[in-house]
Amino acid sequence: MNHSTPSSRVDATGDFLQGLTKFRKFGKKTRVKSINGITYFANQFWTPRQRxxxxxxEVSxxxxxxxxxxxxxxERLTRPGDVxxxxxxxxxxxxxxxxxxxRIPYGNDINPLSRALTEPRIHPPTLAQIEVRLAEIPWDEFVDIEHEELLAFYHPVTLSRLEGLRTWLLSRIDAGLDDPVDRWIRMVAVTRLTGHSARFFSGYTLPPNQATTLDGQRKINARKNLTPPEKDVRAILEWKSKKFLSQGAPKPDDALLLTGAAEKTLQIPDAAVTLTVTSPPFLDVVNYESDNWLRCWFLGIDPKTVNISQYRGIxxxxxxxxxxxxxxARVTRPGGHVAFEVGEVKYGKIRLEEHVVAATEGLPFATLGVMIVRHEFTKTSQCWGIANNSGGTNSNRVVLLQKKG
Ligand SMILES: C[S@@+](CC[C@H](N)C(=O)[O-])C[C@H]1O[C@@H](n2cnc3c(N)ncnc32)[C@H](O)[C@@H]1O
Incomplete structure (x- = not known):
């Protein structure tokens, strides 16, 4: 249900831009500057503290x-019930x-991994349901190892449990028994596959959002003289489920999550969306396929069948x-907004935002400006959320568009 009219959105936009100009929450005044006909608003509009x-x-x-x-x-551009x-x-x-x-959550990604990570967190089961299902899983029957190469990451007992869980979950999909509780357990397992600390299934490896290759892992083990320690898969799943659900859970009236190309989302009706907040793949900064190979393996997804868009040049x-x-433009309602985040690539040498603004030519969008959000770097910020990688992404740059109407 929408509680506002398109004309009140136009007023909200005026308020929003004024709000940006006057923003001082973290002590600094917003700097406003026009470059090549685009208005920039620079400030620390939100802080990167994980807490x-x-x-x-908390998914990497x-x-x-x-x-x-x-x-x-x-908070500023939508009301409860908006999409x-x-x-x-x-x-x-x-x-x-x-x-x-x-709000009503809509989402899409070309990689089925995204829906597997997102859907269970939008419609989570209760902790009691999760505990019952974890107790029903026949852990003691999981003894065989098929993928011996994965012993580079896992202790043999851990790997047998993990493979057993994977096969058990996949067989329930085949048998039509798959339900929200299975999907929750699968999502939690995917978030625990690799990482530094005791509460990941693997031994010491790269951070969880970036699985290394088998060879890479063998080198890490040799360099650090390590063999992966045994981990309790069931206990880790229970611990992380409790953590996820410790601050309550959402109860959306409705939701639509798709797996496909962003350029073609036929299931979304015209003018259904009030606000889009998004960040496209930037040039070749991140390789989603190689980063997610182990997660895709666990889910039974062949990454080669996923046509992730990667572009080397502008x-x-x-x-x-x-x-x-x-x-x-088709799915956004008149007066609705698009916040299009492009980060900072190649140490700021390429201004992706200018190319986004140029790409709006001929489309029914007005460019309201570009927000530059600078963050103080902390260890936590590097781990949770700001894309910080070899390409040097170190600020958020958000192009703000409004659908004309
Ligand atoms: C920068 S990431 C978005 C991250 C997201 N904002 C978040 O907070 O997790 C870009 C995403 O675009 C997806 N992708 C790449 N090409 C796509 C396409 N043509 N259509 C839809 N999604 C695509 C990738 O799988 C990746 O998940």
Whole structure:
């Protein structure tokens, strides 16, 4: 249900821009500057401290943004009952935040991994249901190891449990028995596959959002003289489920999560969306396929069948962005907004935001400005949310568009 009219959205936009100009919450004044005809608003509009995010958002994903980013726009540009969408949802930061704030979450990603990570966090089962299911799983029957190569990551007992769980969950899908509790357990397992600390299934390895290759892992083991210690798969699943659900859960009236190309989302009706908060794949900064190979293995997804868009140059990237924006123009209601985050690539040498603004030409969007959100770097911020990688992404740059109407 929508509680506002398109004309009140136009007023909200005026308020929003004024709010940006006057923003001083963290002590600094917003700097406003016009460059090449685009108005920039620079400030620390939200802080990168992990603790401010809801526990359900604590899923690692390469190139994700922090929940504070969609929260900023959802709170200011939508009302309860409005549809909030992300066509490149990744770990689902935008739809999960929308659901937590009483909005209707819509999301899409070309990788089925995204829906597997997002859907259970939007419609979580209760802890009691999860505990009953964990007790029903025949752990003691899981003794065989098929993928011996994965012993580079896991102790033999851990690997047998993990493989057994994987096969058991996949067989329940085949038998039509798969339900929200299975999907929750599968999602939690995927978030625990690899990582540094005791509460991951693997031995010491790279951070959880970036699985290394088998060879890479063998080298880490040899360099550190390590063999993976035994981990209790069931106890870790229970611990992480409790953690996820410790601050309550969303109860959205409705939700729509798709797996497909952002440029073609036929299931979304025209003018259904009030706000989109999104971040597309940037040039070749992040390789989602190689980062997620182990997660895809666990889910039974062949990453080679997933057509993840990767563009090395602006010349190929911009037409892809234009097609995506044309689709967003179709699904956005008049007066609705798109917050399009492009990060900072190649140490700021390429201003992706200018290419996004250029891609709106001929589309029914007005460019309201570009927000530059600078963060003080802390260890936590590097781990949870700001895409921080070899390409040097170190600030959020958000192009703000409004659908004309
Ligand atoms: C920068 S990430 C988005 C991360 C997300 N904002 C989050 O917080 O997790 C870009 C996402 O785009 C997805 N992707 C790549 N090409 C796509 C396409 N053509 N259509 C839809 N999704 C695509 C990737 O799988 C990846 O999850």
């Amino acid at each position: 401010q995010g809801h526990r359900l958002q 994903y390469r190139g994700c943004f922090k929940p504070q980013l969609p929260a900023f726009f959802i 909030v969408y992300d066509p490149f949802m990744g770990r689902g930061t935008t739809p999960v935040e929308a659901a937590l704030k009483g 010349k190929e990237w911009q037409p892809f962005i234009k097609k995506t924006l044309a689709e967003l």
